Structure formats: C-alpha cells, structure tokens
Amino acid sequence: MPTSAFRHDHSLQPERRLDIVGRSVAYDDQIVWAAVAALTGFPATVIPIAHAGGLPVGVQIVGPYLHDRTTLAFAELIGREFGGVVPPPL
Numbered sequence: 001m002p003t004s005a006f007r008h009d010h011s012l013q014p015e016r017r018l019d020i021v022g023r024s025v026a027y028d029d030q031i032v033w034a035a036v037a038a039l040t041g042f043p044a045t046v047i048p049i050a051h052a053g054g055l056p057v058g059v060q061i062v063g064p065y066l067h068d069r070t071t072l073a074f075a076e077l078i079g080r081e082f083g084g085v086v087p088p089p090l
Helices: 027-038 068-082
Strands: 017-020 023-026 044-052 055-062
Touching (some): 017 027, 044 068, 055 068
Antiparallel strands (some): 017 023, 044 055
C-alpha cells in the first residue's frame, strides 16, 4: 500500500531517525536514493501515482545517460495506468 511523506523529525540532524517497515534507520540514509540520479547525471522524472493521508505518493524514474525522453515516456505510461495527475483536495 502506498504511503505519503514520512513524519518529519525536527530534532538535531545527527539524532534524527526514520522508521522504515518497522526498522529504525539514520535520517541521512535516505540521501542515497536521491544521489543515484543527482550524482550520476542520469535523467530522472518524478510522477505522483496515488494519495495517502491527503498527500501525494510518487515514484522516481531514473533512466540511462542522455535518455531524458525515455523517462518522460515511461512516466506518461505510468500516468495512464494510475489515472494521471490528480490534484490533492483543497
């Protein structure tokens, strides 16, 4: 089941923890997932696929170097399957 954004922890950075499927992990461990696209220069596209708790749930699509159109085309296909972008309620 999709989940929305994780609960934010406003304590000091070194003390922050995240609960991921019942396991406590360091807050900074999540940076690895963003780094896959950011540090390699690979194209990445993010698309919302659901809503949970009033917030959007999205996926990040990472493609091969210089294949920006591939990630966009794949995002379009996913959008068709999940009903496209639906704005959250006001």
